[in-house]
Amino acid sequence: MKGELAIANILKKEETDYLFCYPANTLIEAAASLGIEPIMSRTERATVNMADGYTRTMSGKKNGIVVTQTGPGIENAFSGVAHAYAESVPIFVIPGGTANARLGQSPDFRSSEVYRPVTKWSDRINQLDRIPEMMRRGFTYLRSGRGRPVLLEVAQDVAQGEFDDSKLNYEKVKFNKTAADPNDIRKTIEMLLKAKNPVLYAGAGILWAEATSDLIEFAELLNAPVLTSNTGKSGFPEDHPLSLGTGGNTYTKAVKVFLDKSDLIFGLGCSFTTNLASIGVPTGKTLIQANVDEIDLNKEQQLDHSLMGDLSLVLPQLIEELKKQAGEEARKGTGNIEQEIKKVKDEWLDEWMPLLTSNEAPINPYRIIWDFMNTVDRSNTILTHESGHPRDQTIPFYQTVTPRSYMGWANSSQLGYSLGISMGAKLAAPDKTVAAIMGDASIGMCGMDIETAVRHKIPVLLIVFNNHVLSGYSVNYPKATENFGFTNLYGEYAKLATALGAHGERVEDPSEIIPSIKRAQEVMNTGKPVLLEFMTKEENRLCRG
Structure with a gap:
């Protein structure tokens, strides 16, 4: 051969x-x-x-x-x-x-x-x-x-x-995983049990290790709140009473409140890096980090302790040691932490509900995110975002409930990434609804590949926020914008989708958001991709606590 x-x-x-x-x-x-x-x-x-x-x-x-x-x-x-x-x-x-x-x-x-x-x-x-x-x-x-x-x-x-x-002597290559040093496990649990306000910070390592169920058990036994990074979003169910939500370039109020209040932060499969993908940790905290390798250890701040291994093996070690030191139920159900989290969450949502349910026209993008979340079956949906405002507006408010139901990214923030990864996700999980929230800048980077989705019968949903502008950029380019229209954009993207063989709709009335999503689901059931072009306002209010 x-x-x-x-x-x-x-x-x-x-x-x-x-x-x-x-x-x-x-x-x-x-x-x-x-x-x-x-x-x-x-x-x-x-x-x-x-x-x-x-x-x-x-x-x-x-x-x-x-x-x-x-x-x-x-x-x-x-x-x-x-x-x-x-x-x-x-x-x-x-x-x-x-x-x-x-x-x-x-x-x-x-x-x-x-x-x-x-x-x-x-x-x-x-x-x-x-x-x-x-x-x-x-x-x-x-x-x-x-x-x-x-x-x-x-x-x-x-x-x-x-x-x-x-x-041709070849056998399928197996996966190689390592557990943590038992002494590091023991010390980690000792430090966690001494802490008054520990917080668990979960990154993408939880998802790659498929360790969500172990993380839930560990958090409940420790009775500690959990936040995820952007890239780790969906690694811990955000409807769980111990969930603080996601912390990236934007973040929930609970993330900010409980990080500030914490005396110890335990990073599990996260980088402790301050960037678009993960909120930085406050100084003056005791820091423990568990990662699969050394690349992210001791980066921005000096760690107080670290352990290395695959979280699919490390978390069971931690659970076993926690039960050994604190009993079979450990701290499960003690204190008022769940009530405190709920109070902060409720107050925060009340503050943002006017935008999340806004009847403005052009449509407020927060209304689209809110209506989408409350229309689809989130347990059977995979959502991703685009770079910039679509990411920053979606991350705090879209609540994930199952692992791998969200593809978060921002360690690199290339516009146009979402369409390709959505098509790949749909091929991997054909029975799931796969959607991407993007802006009119990012569709310009990837729009021709709508035809790829049509040709290969990959029925993904593209939600395009069209406000004819690079949102948030004019403040940095005042003369370029005022004199030359630098941040202005134009396009009719529903027509583009239709021309490429997909189903396209332009939506201008907020009362049509939910009906358009339901129509999109019906069309996708026939094997055809859909682009919903929502005419939106430039919304520059972002949630940072």
């Missing part, structure tokens, strides 16, 4: 369902011959984004596979891979590569070298008989420790060369 077919056979052994790809790459045809479906987008960036969303929704149990052309194809894919790297998503990128005999002849884009800063491992298959070894190494990197992209460039002569079938 040819080298490309050997690689395709390995992908089949790894239970690959889809190849997220753009031609030309002969691996696409080899994989298709084995029943692996090619999903072709309009741009390589969207190709990578789809693999990203697929992998997220699968919690890394299956990895999105990206295949591109050598040269321009893999050059175009860079932003998507960089974004997956920032968000710690383990995708496998397999571009074509220059033939060994032509290395060094300009132009020669060596992706295995260029991509090293944005991959966990980046290398090149330079010999036919190394195909099983290098593919095995790639999947091992994906399934050990922190997940991040892996790239394996395939030299043209390797792809087209004759591979000895008898050497």
Whole structure:
């Protein structure tokens, strides 16, 4: 068999369902011959984004596979891979590569070298008989420790060369996980039991470890409130009485109140980084951090204690030790913490309810978020946001109830990311409603890939806030805006969606928000994607406590 077919056979052994790809790459045809479906987008960036969303929704149990052309194809894919790297998503990128005999002849884009800063491992298959070894190494990197992209460039002569079938000795790569040092576990529980007001801060590590049920048990035994980062949103149910909600660039009032009140903050699978994805922790607190690796330890502040391991193993260790030190029920149900959280939440929602239920026209975006949340079955919905105001307005108020029901992101904030990851998520979870909330700036970055959703029958819902402006930017560009209209935008995006084969509606009356969402659900049940274009006001009020 040819080298490309050997690689395709390995992908089949790894239970690959889809190849997220753009031609030309002969691996696409080899994989298709084995029943692996090619999903072709309009741009390589969207190709990578789809693999990203697929992998997220699968919690890394299956990895999105990206295949591109050598040269321009893999050059175009860079932003998507960089974004997956920032968000710690383990995708496998397999571009074509220059033939060994032509290395060094300009132009020669060596992706295995260029991509090293944005991959966990980046290398090149330079010999036919190394195909099983290098593919095995790639999947091992994906399934050990922190997940991040892996790239394996395939030299043209390797792809087209004759591979000895008898050497295809390959078994599916297992996942490698580590538990924490028992002494670190013991000390962590001692510190938590001495604290008067501990807070648990959960990040994306909870989702990758699929450890939500253990986190719930641990929080209840400790009787401690829980917040999540933007990227960890849905890792702890936000209708739970111990939930404070989400803390990112914007955050709930409960997050601010209880972080300020805390004397100890225990980070579980979070970075303790102050950025768009996660609220920074106040100074003067005792800090404990549990992570799968050392990358985020001792960053912005000195830790008082740390432990390293996969949370799927670490949380059961913590639960066992907590019961050992404090009894089978530990602190479960003691004190008034749940009542305190409810009081703060109720007061906060009362403050924001005029915007969440506003009858303004143009429509207030908070009303759209509120009506969407109260219309869909959140237990069977996956929602994501776009960069900027759509993210900052959605994060505090959309309440998640099940794991992986929200795809939060902001470690990189590239506009246009949401459409690709939504399509990937829908392929991974076809029975779920998948939606993205975006603005009129981001649809300009990704709109042509609506046709990808149509062609592949991927019925996602795009909710576009159209206010004809880059919200919040004019204050930073007063002369550019006043003299040259710098922040002004224009577009009729429902018509764009219709022209590309999707169902598009423009909604101007707030009383039509819920009916339009219900119509969208009916259309998506036929296999067609939907774009709802809501004509909105520029709303610059953001929730920060």
